[in-house]
Amino acid sequence: MYRQTEIISDDSESPSPGGFGEAGDLIINVGPQHPATHGVLHLVITLNGETIKKVEPHLGYIHRSIEKMCESLTYRQFIYVTSRMDYLSAHINNHACALCVEKGLQLEIPHRAQVVRVLLDELTRIASHELWWGALAMDVGAFTPFFHAFRERETINDIMEETCGARLTMNYFVPGGLMADIHPNFQKRVKEFISLYKLKIKEYDELITGNIIFQNRMKNVGYLSAEDAISYGCSGPTARGSGLSCDIRKLYPYEVYDKISFNEVIENGGDSFARYMVRIKEMNESIKIIEQLIDNIPEGDFQAKTKVVLKLPKGEFYSRVETARGELGVFIVSEGGTTPYRIKFRSPGFSNLSALDHMARGSKLGDLIAMMGTLDLVIPDIDR
Amino acid sequence: MWSFSNIADSIHQWLNETFHPSVAVIFEMIIAGICVISLFAVLGLVLVLMERKVSAWIQIRMGPNRVGPKGMFQSVADTMKLLVKEGMTPSGADKFLFNLAPFIALVVAMLLMAPLAFAKNFQMWNVNIGVLYISAISSVSVISILIAGWSSNNKYSLMGAMRSGAQIVSYELSAGLSILSVVVLAGSLNLNTIIQSQADGWWIFKGHIPVIISFIIFIIAVTAETNRAPFDLAEAESELTAGFHTEYSGMKFALFFLAEYVNVFIVCAIGATLFFGGWMPFHIGHWQSFNHVMDFIPSSLWFFGKTFFLIFVIMWFRWTFPRLRIDQLLNLEWKYLLPISLFNILLVTAMAIAGWYF
Numbered sequence: 001m002y003r004q005t006e007i008i009s010d011d012s013e014s015p016s017p018g019g020f021g022e023a024g025d026l027i028i029n030v031g032p033q034h035p036a037t038h039g040v041l042h043l044v045i046t047l048n049g050e051t052i053k054k055v056e057p058h059l060g061y062i063h064r065s066i067e068k069m070c071e072s073l074t075y076r077q078f079i080y081v082t083s084r085m086d087y088l089s090a091h092i093n094n095h096a097c098a099l100c101v102e103k104g105l106q107l108e109i110p111h112r113a114q115v116v117r118v119l120l121d122e123l124t125r126i127a128s129h130e131l132w133w134g135a136l137a138m139d140v141g142a143f144t145p146f147f148h149a150f151r152e153r154e155t156i157n158d159i160m161e162e163t164c165g166a167r168l169t170m171n172y173f174v175p176g177g178l179m180a181d182i183h184p185n186f187q188k189r190v191k192e193f194i195s196l197y198k199l200k201i202k203e204y205d206e207l208i209t210g211n212i213i214f215q216n217r218m219k220n221v222g223y224l225s226a227e228d229a230i231s232y233g234c235s236g237p238t239a240r241g242s243g244l245s246c247d248i249r250k251l252y253p254y255e256v257y258d259k260i261s262f263n264e265v266i267e268n269g270g271d272s273f274a275r276y277m278v279r280i281k282e283m284n285e286s287i288k289i290i291e292q293l294i295d296n297i298p299e300g301d302f303q304a305k306t307k308v309v310l311k312l313p314k315g316e317f318y319s320r321v322e323t324a325r326g327e328l329g330v331f332i333v334s335e336g337g338t339t340p341y342r343i344k345f346r347s348p349g350f351s352n353l354s355a356l357d358h359m360a361r362g363s364k365l366g367d368l369i370a371m372m373g374t375l376d377l378v379i380p381d382i383d384r
Numbered sequence: 385m386w387s388f389s390n391i392a393d394s395i396h397q398w399l400n401e402t403f404h405p406s407v408a409v410i411f412e413m414i415i416a417g418i419c420v421i422s423l424f425a426v427l428g429l430v431l432v433l434m435e436r437k438v439s440a441w442i443q444i445r446m447g448p449n450r451v452g453p454k455g456m457f458q459s460v461a462d463t464m465k466l467l468v469k470e471g472m473t474p475s476g477a478d479k480f481l482f483n484l485a486p487f488i489a490l491v492v493a494m495l496l497m498a499p500l501a502f503a504k505n506f507q508m509w510n511v512n513i514g515v516l517y518i519s520a521i522s523s524v525s526v527i528s529i530l531i532a533g534w535s536s537n538n539k540y541s542l543m544g545a546m547r548s549g550a551q552i553v554s555y556e557l558s559a560g561l562s563i564l565s566v567v568v569l570a571g572s573l574n575l576n577t578i579i580q581s582q583a584d585g586w587w588i589f590k591g592h593i594p595v596i597i598s599f600i601i602f603i604i605a606v607t608a609e610t611n612r613a614p615f616d617l618a619e620a621e622s623e624l625t626a627g628f629h630t631e632y633s634g635m636k637f638a639l640f641f642l643a644e645y646v647n648v649f650i651v652c653a654i655g656a657t658l659f660f661g662g663w664m665p666f667h668i669g670h671w672q673s674f675n676h677v678m679d680f681i682p683s684s685l686w687f688f689g690k691t692f693f694l695i696f697v698i699m700w701f702r703w704t705f706p707r708l709r710i711d712q713l714l715n716l717e718w719k720y721l722l723p724i725s726l727f728n729i730l731l732v733t734a735m736a737i738a739g740w741y742f
Contacts, residue, residue: 026539026543028539028540034625035621035622035625036622036623050543050547050710050711137706138622139622140622140706140707141613141614141616141620141621141622141705141706141707142613142704142705142706142707143439143443143703144439144442144443144703144704146443147443147444147445148443148444151444207704208706211705211706213614213705213706213707213708213712214706216708216709216712217706217707217708217709217712364709364710364711365543365623366617366620366623366707366709366710367709369622369623
């Protein structure tokens with residue numbers, strides 16, 4: 001038997017989540033065990049019939065205190081923990097941390113490592129968006145796209161497995177470059193993937209994008225204006241769907257992003273469909289980036305020469321990258337030792353989730369699930 | 385030719401010779417009951433396997449392939465599992481209604497089997513108001529869903545039940561009106577007479593455009609009535625976890641599951657009977673020799689072939705389309721399907737009066 005805990009709200013006027021709202025209100029818990037939250041997110045929803053009056057996200061079910069753990073790990077070690085934050089873009093998380101440490105050490109990394117990092121980042125972005133596409137379709141009730149998305153995602157995972165030795169938590173980027181050189185098959189396999197992808201992306205549009213039911217479910221639903229997107233701190237495709245230019249790859253280019261041509265995808269709709277289209281088009285842009293770089297991987301070292309024990313000088317260091325979900329910031333406060341004094345991650349999912357209540361009010365329960373799908377929430381990224 | 389009716393006749397004759405006629409009738413009822421229950425069970429097993437295989441085929445998977453040859457006995461194994469599983473009743477539930485609901489679903493599905501003509505001269509109950517009977521009894525199934533949702537004492541279940549109530553009550557109208565168009569053309573409510581009227585061609589061909597329209601409306605409406613995707617709002621896995629049967633487990637859940645599949649079979653059988661001639665072979669007007677060749681294919685094969693084709697279409701819907709939202713669902717019915725079917729029934733009536741059909 002468990003003891004029922006009473007949740008006391010600060011604001012005694014508004015109904016507390018554990019108590020009762022106005023007459024006729026229905027308070028339901030979506031999660032922490034629910035098929036649509038894709039993890040252990042807990043939403044307390046106040047409903048009037050089918051219409052949503054309030055959404056309260058309750059966090060902390062998968063909080064592993066990664067930030068605190070990082071404080072007792074060396075600058076080489078803490079990167080491995082960050083793969084477990086946003087597990088769908090592990091490479092990009094590692095990238096942000098590696099960049100921050102390199103900034104502190106003022107390390108110039110070899111050109112080969114830079115290009116491979118960008119290539120793997122973009123492959124990760126495609127893999128992440130593939131999974132998002134399947135999961136979103138599942139949220140709106142279509143099961144088949146999930147399997148179609150996984151077909152392509154598997155090929156990316158195979159490429160990763162060959163080069164990095166892992167399929168999910170890669171830990172391939174280390175301060176100073178890459179952990180190992182790329183696999184000899186890497187270029188061939190990536191080219192195979194590009195041709196497969198170009199063949200299959202048409203299926204995606206036929207199956208879901210062009211479907212009238214899907215468009216009706218997505219259009220004019222979950223509207224988020226550009227001002228609200230700024231005030232909630234949204235980033236990534238969520239903000240770009242509202243017409244905000246916020247791509248870190250364009251605004252604060254890192255590695256070789258300033259030397260290659262690609263477009264920042266911006267949609268002005270602000271609704272779920274705009275966010276959907278941003279991600280679909282972003283996959284094509286990523287393919288463009290990969291096509292430009294795959295034949296031009298320069299020869300040379302894959303890792304810069306670094307000391308065995310890394311020591312960051314005293315000071316504060318910040319780096320940011322564009323993950324598949326938005327802006328990931330890494331803030332390191334160093335006291336000059338071998339471990340960070342304090343580390344803070346600015347995760348995109350946390351800020352994007354905060355806009356959910358604003359977007360969902362007044363819409364139907366089914367739309368809330370679709371909106372959560374278009375925010376592309378990864379719960380370990382929110383809780384850390 | 386081998387036929388169900390010969391077997392039925394010989395059994396009837398033997399019973400009447402051996403026993404007193406009134407005792408013979410009781411025996412015949414028991415035999416018919418056993419037939420319905422076993423058909424019910426077999427249909428459930430076959431359709432669950434078919435759904436899993438069809439979905440696997442659409443989703444580029446293998447589907448069940450471990451139990452028996454090509455996974456044929458997978459649903460038998462699943463049934464065994466469900467039979468021995470504990471059927472829990474939540475402590476806050478209304479126990480009587482909670483346990484009653486799955487049986488109502490089952491009984492309704494069984495009752496609907498009575499007037500179906502499975503083959504030539506093979507029908508359990510040749511009732512002169514067959515179509516009316518079917519549309520009346522099929523409305524009762526919503527009660528089992530409402531009871532299940534209300535008595536579970538679960539908010540998800542309640543929402544699923546309320547959605548289902550709104551949905552089934554609305555979609556029954558256009559389902560009824562589209563059935564009515566065939567009734568108008570055939571001039572009878574008796575399923576046998578309707579099948580006989582298609583001896584020179586099925587209504588979907590004879591009634592051309594208006595009947596095709598009513599067939600499309602029929603297939604949409606029955607998909608909604610059986611709570612199948614894209615109209616599975618009562619279950620809505622990603623929204624309401626499992627909707628009205630969230631709290632059910634074990635055999636009580638299996639009964640709902642079974643009733644759903646048998647309902648799919650029944651609505652497809654009705655669709656096949658009304659629009660594709662039931663057991664009637666593919667006949668074209670007065671092409672005597674062609675019709676004669678078609679007659680060599682047993683009538684039961686024609687019936688089950690057509691029915692399973694329609695079931696496949698409904699499964700195809702489920703694994704292709706996303707789900708509608710509740711307001712879109714009701715808009716579709718009240719703003720589009722109902723006016724179209726009302727206009728269509730007028731068109732069909734004019735056509736029937738003027739004799740503008742083949």
